Structures are given as C-alpha cells and as structure tokens.
Amino acid sequence: MMIGDMPDLLASRALLSGEAIALEELATGETRTYAELDARAGKVAALLAARGIGAGDRVAVLCRQRIAFFELLFGCAKLGAILVPLNWRMPAAELDGLIADAGPSLLFHDAADAATVAALAAPPPIIDLDSDYGWLVTAAGEAAGRAHWPADGILYLLYTSGTTGRPKGVIYTYRMALANHVNIGTAIGLTSRDTTVAFLPNFHTAGINLHALPTLFSGGRVLLMAAFDPDAMIALLGQGRIDTLFGVPTIYQSLLDQPAFASLPLDRVRHWGCGGAALPDALALRCRDAGMRVCNGMGMTETGPTAFLLDPADAWDRIGSVGKPQLLCAARIVDIDGAPVADGEIGEVQFSGPGITPGYWRDEAATAAAFTPDGWLRSGDLARRDADGFAWIAGRRKEMFISGGENVYPAEVENVLAACPGVVDVAVLPRPDPKWGEVGRAFVQLAPDGRPDEAALTAFCRSRLAPYKVPAAFEFVAEFPRTSAGKIRKHLLA
Template identity: 40%
Template sequence: MNWFESRVQLTPKEIAIIDSETKESWTYEELHERVIKVASIFYTKGVRKGDRVAILAPNHISYFDFFFASMKIGAIFVPLNWRLAKAELYYCLNDCDPQLIGVNRKFKPNLDGVETNATYIAIDTNNYIDELYDQKASFDESLHEEDPLAMIYTGGTTGRPKGVVLSHKSILWNAFNTIVSWGLNKEDTTLTCLPMFHTGGLNVLSLPLLLIGGKVVLTAEFDANSVVADLLEYKCTIVLFVPTMYHMLIGTEAFKTATFPDMNVFVSGGAPCPYKVYEAFSKKGIAFKEGYGLTEAGPNNFYIDPNETMHRLGSVGKPMLFNDIKIMIGEGAIAPVDEVGELYVRGNHAFLYYWNRPEETNATLVDGWVRTGDLARQDADGYVYIVGRKKDMIITGGENVYPLEIEHWLEAHPAIDEAAVIGLPDEKWGEAVAAFVVTKMVLTAEELEDYCKQQLTRYKVPKRFFFVSELPKTAVGKVDKNTLKARYSNTDSTIS
C-alpha cells in the first residue's frame, strides 16, 4: 500500500507544500508528478529495493521528492545531518553505503575528499528535476509494511551516530497515532523549521499532515522574526519548535505583539522546556504543550490537553491511543506512582533495528519494548513527567540528583538566560553538582548558591558554578552536556 498515492487521489488539487523563501507551492497532484520523475531518476541510476538514497540539503521540497520516491521503489531514505563534523559525516556515508546522494551546493564542500561509489545529483533549486529527468521508468517492486523505508542517524553525542531504521509501518503508525490523538485534520498547516534530517522535522508533523491532507510550509533556517511572519502569513495552526527556538522566539518584539489568531497550539519537543516559555505563552493566552519522543519510537508518544499544561507544569501528558508505556525500576519492576524510573515505549511506530548494530539493537529492543534511556515518573492521574536522561543523572554522596529540577529553578531566576547542570568528578562526593549559567546581568556564585538554597535540598545545590557566554548545542539545539563534561572535568575550581 502506498498511502501517499491514495492521498493524491483524494485531494489532488489541494496545496501540499509551500516554500516560504521562494513562495512556490505544490498541490498533491504536482508533488506526485515530481515523485514519479524522481523515482524514475533513481531507477535509471541503478537504485533498487533496499538500496540507500541519501540527501544532504537544507529543508527543501527535495526531501519529500526523495522520501516518497523511496517509498515507491522500496529504497531506504537517508537524510544526512549537515551539521556533523566531516569525520562523522564520512562515517555515516561509509556505514549506510548509499547508491545515490542528492547534494545541495551549499554543503558540497562537506563531502570533499570522501570516497564513495554513490552517484551524485545536484539539488540546488526547486527545478533540479528538469535537468535530470529523461523518461518514466516502470516499477514492479513487491513492498511490505515491514520493509525499511528510512534511516535517520542519531546525533552521535554518545559515540558514533547510529542509523535508526524505520519501516513503512512504523512511519505510517506514528502518523496515524498523531492524527487521531492530536486531532489533526486537512485544514491544519504547519511550518517546518526543525531540520528534516531530524525525526522531529520529518515525522512529528510533516508526514502526519500530508497523510491527512494538510499543508506543510518549509523554511530552511530558523530566524525568530521571520518565523513569526511566516506563522501569520500562512495561517499556521500547529507548529513544533525545540526549547532553544522558543527561547529566541519569545524574546522578539514580533512575538510580543502578535496574536496568532489561527494557531491552535504551539508544541515543544526535543528536550524538556524551561518554565519561562510556558509562562510567556500563558500570559498571551496562547495554547502551548510539551511532547516527548525519540527517533527509535515515534517520535510522538504522548498527548496533553493544552488547557492542562499550566496545571501540570512540565508534563508531556498521557500515552497516545496506539502506544503503551511503562516506567521501570531495576529489572522487571514497575515504578510506583511518582517514583522515578526508566521509560519504556511500545507500539507499531517503533523502529526495526540499528543499521549494522545488532548488539545495540538487542539492548534497546527488549521483548517488544523500546528502552528509551530517559527517566520519568507518572502521577496518580496517569500524567507522565520526563525527569531527564538516565546517563545524565548525578550520584553525589550516594544521593540521586536529576539535573532538570535544578535547571528549571536556575532558569526561573530573572538574571539567568540559560542553565545546564551536570556531574563533574569529585574525590569527596564521587560527583559534584555543577551548574553552567548564561546570565543577563552580573551575578556571583554566592548569590546563586543562596538562591538555590531557597528551593533545593542541600545535596542538590550546585557545588560549582560556571558563568559562560553560551552553552554548546547539538545539531538540533539541545544542550551538549558531553562537551561540557569534556571541557570542565579536569578543573579544580569550585567557582568560575
């Protein structure tokens, strides 16, 4: 079954994709015509079922051309992270061994010196197909729902990037689950700013909306003022940003004066969202909620009514209709109400396996459940709260400390712009709680220590404060705590 072709039959003349930069738009029928041509290009260049087709480009219509063409002929779509260091990018290319790579000229230097047998095609404009297409090919591949459709590489902050293989079924069921649980319909429009090499850019809203017949507006770069203008111009009804984007957005005059009359809800994902972002939307009376997911599952797993968000601050809600969750402590024990444990997720939206990583696949997929590596708790009413990454938990003097609680309190300080908390090696405590803060005005470590003591148990109060101009970020805007640990683990100072 090719659901995209069924959608084209139902709403051929409706707008599917808009390029916010060029103002070009494509109906479902026009997008389908592009897909047929790109699939033919793939086929004539030797791409067959199971072959990998990679793309290295900013957000662009070609992502959908490549994805749906891969769906048609049974290839595996591999969007490459253009923010990776060259060594990591080369690793991904050698790992997936693509038959064909589509490259935007902006990122062509990223591939200088790489050795590959892949065929390169240039995707520099929206009309790149015209220079490549010769004639329509015929396809007779037998496709099944368990066949691989996409491979998305994880960020690589904990070692080499892993290729997460998603089947036709897993991508389709994530879209089903999102549409039904979040109440999406064909009148909805989103603005896709998150890079489409990331599951958030591809799978949170873009593909679900195309399945239901909605509209996707593409923008290649995130500029907070331009984003506000685009949201208003295209009458967007739902949008996903990561907390770093919201941090920039709420500080603009454009946001402060806009009313967003068409917007149903702003969604935050990718990392826990600071409470100051919740408050900014609450003050304007605009619906806001937080989601949770990972490349290996979904990435959509929970639903919360936006009317509940300020009453259950920080909650991602309850499991969506077509997936299950459990929170585990130790081996085989379900966590009691409000006790922290590791979050497990199960559903048809789960990934198939890690490419060329059988041992890591077996460690993550356990009896049909995806071990997320994230810590969570569930309250008596069934609402789930993400506490943080299991690997980020700090054990200081035998006590468990969850950085997110401290980060939220620090970021509530009016003089603090951003904060990150990690554990650093310490002879006495094993790990010392260390806080890194970006400030708007001068603060001292003593002032911050006193501030923390107002809210936090003594062992949670940071023993080291570092004042930094900015926090290192990953490719999708998450704070890169591994970089902080690498830079500061050997420091002896308690105050910096």
C-alpha cells in the same frame, strides 16, 4: 497486495486531494499539488532506477527543507530504496563515518553544501539539487514505482543526534510513519484544512514527522522554511497562515524574545507543540503569559517520534508534565530490575507499539541492548507518573548521580536554575568529590545583561533545593554545544 502491506499513501492522497497544495517553499514561492507531488515522485523513482538504484539500496541527501527532499522521500518509497538524510551541520570528516555506515549508492545535495561534499573522502556519485536535479527529473522516463508499501520495510534511516557519543542509524519503517500519523494526528486533530510549517532540520525526526509527513497524509499544506528565521515565522503568524506549530524550546525562547511577537494575533494557531529537549518551567510560564497553550511532549527518533504529549486543556495546569502516552504507544515506568514502580516513584520509561523502531542499521549489539527480553524499548529516560496518569521526566538514567547517598537528577536542578533571572540555559553534570562521592557542577549561559554570579546562583538554589542537590561549582559559558534538536551535548562539556 500481501498481508502486512499498505497502499502507497501519497498516491492515495493524490487521488483524494489531487488539486490541493501539498508543499510550498517560502523562499521561492514554488508549490506542488498532491497530484504534482505524486507524479514527480514517480519520475524520481524512474531517475533512480535508471541509475541502477533498486529496492534496499540507500540514497543519501544533504539539504535544507525544500520540495526536492520530499520528492526524494516519496520517490525512494515508490522504488523501495532507503533515503538517508544527512546532517548538514556536520563537517565532511564526520559525514564520512555516516556514509561509510549507510553505504549510499547516490548522494543528492544542495548548493549550500557543495563544498562539504567536495571534501568527502569517498563520496558516492552525486547529483546537485540546484543545478542538475530539475532537468534530470524532467527528462526521466515513465514514472516508476510499486503500488504498495511493506509495513515492515525501511522508509529511511535517521542517524541519532549523538548527545552521548557516536551516532547510530535508526531504522524507520512505513509502519512507524503510519503509527506516528495516528498518534500525532489524533492528538492535535489534524485535517486537510490544516497548514503547518516545517523548519526544523530534515535529518532530525521532528523535521520530517512533526508535523510535515502527518500533515501530508492528512491532505493539509506544509510550508517549507529552509531554516528557522524568527522574522519569517513572525510574518507567517501575523498573516494567520499557521494552524499547527511544533518547535523545540530554543524556538519558543527566540520567538518570545522578539519585540514584535507580543502584538501578534495568535488565535489562528490551534496547536503549539514542544519537544526535542526539556521545556523549562520558566519558559512554559512565559508561553502561558503570552496566551499560548504549549503542549510539552516526549519522544525519541526510535519511537516514531510521538510517544507522550500533553493535551491543550492541561497545558497551563500541568506545567512540567509531558502528558500521557498517545493512542498507538504503550509506556511503562520500571525500576532497575524491570518491575513497575508505584505512582510518584522514579524509574526508566520503556515503550512498545507499532511506532517503535525494530533497531539500528547494521548494529546487532546496539539493537539487542536497546530492548528488554520481553521486547520493550529502553529509553534511558527517567520519569515518574502521578496518580492521574501524567508523566514527568526526571532526566537521563546515565546522568543521575549520587551525592552523599542521595540520588540527584540534573534535570530537576537545571529546571530550578533556568528560572533564575538572567539565566538563559544551564547544564548540570557530576564531578568526583572526596567527601560526598559526587557533587553537581553547573554550566550556565547568561543573558547579555545577566548579572548573577556564583554566590547569587548558590543562594537561589539553596532557597529551592535540598542542600545535596545544590551544585558545588558554577562555570559560565558563552554558548552551549547543541544537537539539531536543541539538546545540550553534555559529553562535550565534560
């Protein structure tokens, strides 16, 4: 083992917890113990090697949450190949761009995405996970693989969700995986006795890292739900099967809206985590009323993702905060010149530490633009820190606009509007104005029985915001275009 290497963590966990269940597919009841998962990953590595795949080669996968995804992830790790999870919500025309950028030598897909794969312009050789994968792995030769993982080696590529434009391939290293395990594991106290459920898309960092991969490193059990199903989630909660749960705000909204949720026993869940998009104060208060200490956090694909996270002890008293930087994550808030801002002042959040990506796949310009001269990752997010060290996100730097000489942060306005009765969600963008330079333009999604009109929304804002922050116009939408993390794709609205 060379300096900078680490052991194969799956093999190490299999040695420690071989007979424990690692993965369970809820749809099929199929399971893998740690010993079985390690053995299957070795067979996957042999299958890949037989197909000419070697270290550094890319292997694409297009599927929902399932055992085969994690077998491929660890199989690639054993071989040194790079997994590329593809977005199954994209049409073939969009996937063509990702495939051209990543250059995979092989593509695995499930039956649900067969038609999309058939429509690809130039697909690599393909393997169907539902018809061919099983027997191919069984028939593969002796398990192959290396004993150690290079800390700076690439484990997989994740293409950003693209809220503002073309996705970029974020490089995710083995070091980042271990750092995230430390960051989230110490924050929520992960142990081998814990069970979590993975239901967020596996082409998104949360679908892999919150909390599936850290739970596997800890020796716990990961329940795999192909996609979020509120009835299935309520059944799991009712059966007391979940110890830790991470969701985006729309997941919590959906659960709270289910009539059966109010009568559930929630004592088993030790940690409720939330991220991916801003958690509106109104929704956080609903969670508190239900007895859930939902811990708001903030991170990025580029940060591993765990960066900021609120402690459960502070969840009900610090609503709106994303907490403090976690153990292996350094964070600073700076002004436009890179100088630290005083507590209470708004600046850009920047990160450093072992959980930070080294850059973007084959994109030197984007990589250079993402980092400061002294090596800190520019998040593009604006935040302030209070005197106790808690951070509060104010929105994206690119979204801030100036109205009549005053800075307006859309996140603040959106948070206020989200508390208006009858409002499901809202997005605020600037529009040119001959008098004020720019003014706010609010897109609003109402509940089916929502009644507020433009005058009512204006009055609601005027009682809670300075006049220059009140949107000058309101537009009503049936649904918002969203990323897989639930973020509104504002550039499509504009």
